[in-house]
Amino acid sequence: MEGPFVIVGGDAAGMSAASKAKRDDPDRDVVVFEKGEWVSYAACGLPYYVKGDVETLDDLVQVTPEAFVEERGIDLRTNHEVTAVDRAERTVTVTGPDGEFEQAYGDLLLATGAQAVVPPFDGIDLDGVFTLHNMNEAAEIRRYLGLDTPTANLPEMGYGAAAAEYAEAEGPESVAVIGGGYVGIEMAEAFAAHGLDVHLFEMLPHTLQPFGTEAAGVVEDHLREQGVELHLDTAVDGMVGDNHVEAIAAGDLTIPVDLALVGVGVAPNTELAEAAGIELGPTGAIATDEYGRTNDEQVFAAGDNAEMTHVVTGGPDHVPLALTANRAGRAIGATVAGEPTPVGEIAGTAAVKAFDLEVARTGIVDEEAAREAGFDPVSVTITARSRAHYYPGDEEIQVTLLGDRDSGRVLGASMVGREGVAKRIDTVATALYARMTAHQLSYLDLAYAPPFSPVWDPVLTAGKVLD
Numbered sequence: 027m028e029g030p031f032v033i034v035g036g037d038a039a040g041m042s043a044a045s046k047a048k049r050d051d052p053d054r055d056v057v058v059f060e061k062g063e064w065v066s067y068a069a070c071g072l073p074y075y076v077k078g079d080v081e082t083l084d085d086l087v088q089v090t091p092e093a094f095v096e097e098r099g100i101d102l103r104t105n106h107e108v109t110a111v112d113r114a115e116r117t118v119t120v121t122g123p124d125g126e127f128e129q130a131y132g133d134l135l136l137a138t139g140a141q142a143v144v145p146p147f148d149g150i151d152l153d154g155v156f157t158l159h160n161m162n163e164a165a166e167i168r169r170y171l172g173l174d175t176p177t178a179n180l181p182e183m184g185y186g187a188a189a190a191e192y193a194e195a196e197g198p199e200s201v202a203v204i205g206g207g208y209v210g211i212e213m214a215e216a217f218a219a220h221g222l223d224v225h226l227f228e229m230l231p232h233t234l235q236p237f238g239t240e241a242a243g244v245v246e247d248h249l250r251e252q253g254v255e256l257h258l259d260t261a262v263d264g265m266v267g268d269n270h271v272e273a274i275a276a277g278d279l280t281i282p283v284d285l286a287l288v289g290v291g292v293a294p295n296t297e298l299a300e301a302a303g304i305e306l307g308p309t310g311a312i313a314t315d316e317y318g319r320t321n322d323e324q325v326f327a328a329g330d331n332a333e334m335t336h337v338v339t340g341g342p343d344h345v346p347l348a349l350t351a352n353r354a355g356r357a358i359g360a361t362v363a364g365e366p367t368p369v370g371e372i373a374g375t376a377a378v379k380a381f382d383l384e385v386a387r388t389g390i391v392d393e394e395a396a397r398e399a400g401f402d403p404v405s406v407t408i409t410a411r412s413r414a415h416y417y418p419g420d421e422e423i424q425v426t427l428l429g430d431r432d433s434g435r436v437l438g439a440s441m442v443g444r445e446g447v448a449k450r451i452d453t454v455a456t457a458l459y460a461r462m463t464a465h466q467l468s469y470l471d472l473a474y475a476p477p478f479s480p481v482w483d484p485v486l487t488a489g490k491v492l493d
């Protein structure tokens with residue numbers, strides 16, 4: 027297609043597509059517009075930056091803007107926001123530091139990501155109430171904790187004087203984390219590492235809903251052991267305070283806190299697409315085909331704003347995760363460069379560190395979801411060891427494996443334990459792609475040596491029990 031390959035959004039999906047397209051077709055102009063100042067950054071590392079495991083925000087940047095321009099030949103423009111797409115004219119409208127202009131495209135990729143959901147809580151605008159979805163928010167949380175910048179600078183950072191006085195006088199001592207998803211749990215650990223009392227609010231009966239109740243139960247016991255005050259089945263009404271947050275209100279509860287982190291999920295950024303007549307799918311994200319194309323042949327979508335096909339259900343799903351975005355972006359880059367490449371299916375494979383525990387999941391973990399997808403689910407939960415029982419340091423691993431009663435096919439799994447979980451889940455993820463039965467899974471030739479696994483790996487044991 028004539029004309030440049032234009033990409034909206036300069037993170038995982040956008041920069042993967044840009045890099046691949048330019049590498050495979052160096053003569054094609056590749057133009058990326060990123061409305062912020064950061065590109066190719068690892069949002070996944072933000073909780074560890076707040077915690078202090080990662081020293082600077084720069085450490086989270088994979089490739090600098092200069093390297094994209096000078097070494098990869100990509101026309102990358104930061105601080106440029108795309109405000110409209112004209113599909114008939116094949117142009118986008120861009121607002122940058124020098125004003126507004128039109129940019130023609132041959133192919134267009136919408137890689138606009140997602141945004142943190144902010145419920146209409148009372149007091150949501152008080153100082154000390156944060157979401158965590160980008161680099162600047164992470165920096166603001168550290169500043170509010172008084173970690174990077176003298177608290178006296180807070181007014182210059184845009185905080186109210188009252189907050190500065192408050193932080194200077196005492197420093198935050200307690201925090202409400204609202205939402206028991208993976209960001210909420212990672213942030214609970216980060217705040218606890220700085221000595222804050224952590225209250226974690228979850229409106230559902232369990233945290234980590236996509237990981238299943240069996241794994242969540244183990245995590246919740248561990249969170250309590252770590253001193254996190256869990257408020258399950260508890261819907262937050264809002265934040266209380268004059269200038270800065272002083273308490274969280276939830277039904278009859280009013281709990282004093284100095285800081286609040288709202289982590290109740292993300293919503294795909296679809297406004298630009300919708301205004302241009304690009305269709306959304308049943309999940310509310312942009313509908314795409316197996317090549318990441320939207321309902322317009324020349325317009326692709328990838329990453330947190332787009333649907334993908336689920337490997338188990340075969341239907342559209344929206345699971346906003348980093349590899350999905352990188353992979354789809356790379357495939358679209360190849361397609362645009364002349365080598366049609368499917369974006370692949372997703373299994374929703376994910377892992378989370380919850381203090382000293384590893385939790386992981388893949389495929390369908392919930393029996394109800396499996397029934398809705400037309401399966402007759404059966405599940406087993408086993409406990410096994412992470413190493414040979416006689417080898418020092420072995421830990422318990424709990425595996426829940428879900429299968430289809432009729433076909434014997436493995437549908438998904440969750441795991442939790444102190445070690446050997448986060449990567450072990452990949453075996454089950456691979457089995458999902460191979461459409462294996464529990465019997466086939468239980469007969470895989472997996473590595474064994476006492477320091478790494480029992481002779482029957484926990485995955486094999488779960489397969490045997492489910493078979």
Ligand code: FAD
Nearest residue numbers: 035037038039061069070108138139329330346347348351
């Ligand atoms: P984004 O990274 O959101 O990038 C989209 C970009 O588009 C943004 O830079 C935005 O500024 C830009 N943009 C939007 N609209 C416009 C416009 N109109 N014009 C110009 N630019 C625009 N995933 C995992 O797999 N594992 C993890 O452990 C993990 N941890 C996470 C922890 C946190 C705290 C967060 C926030 C996310 C985490 N994720 C994790 C999710 C992962 O970061 C995302 O899936 C991934 O970043 C998605 O990449 P993307 O390119 O689709 O979108």
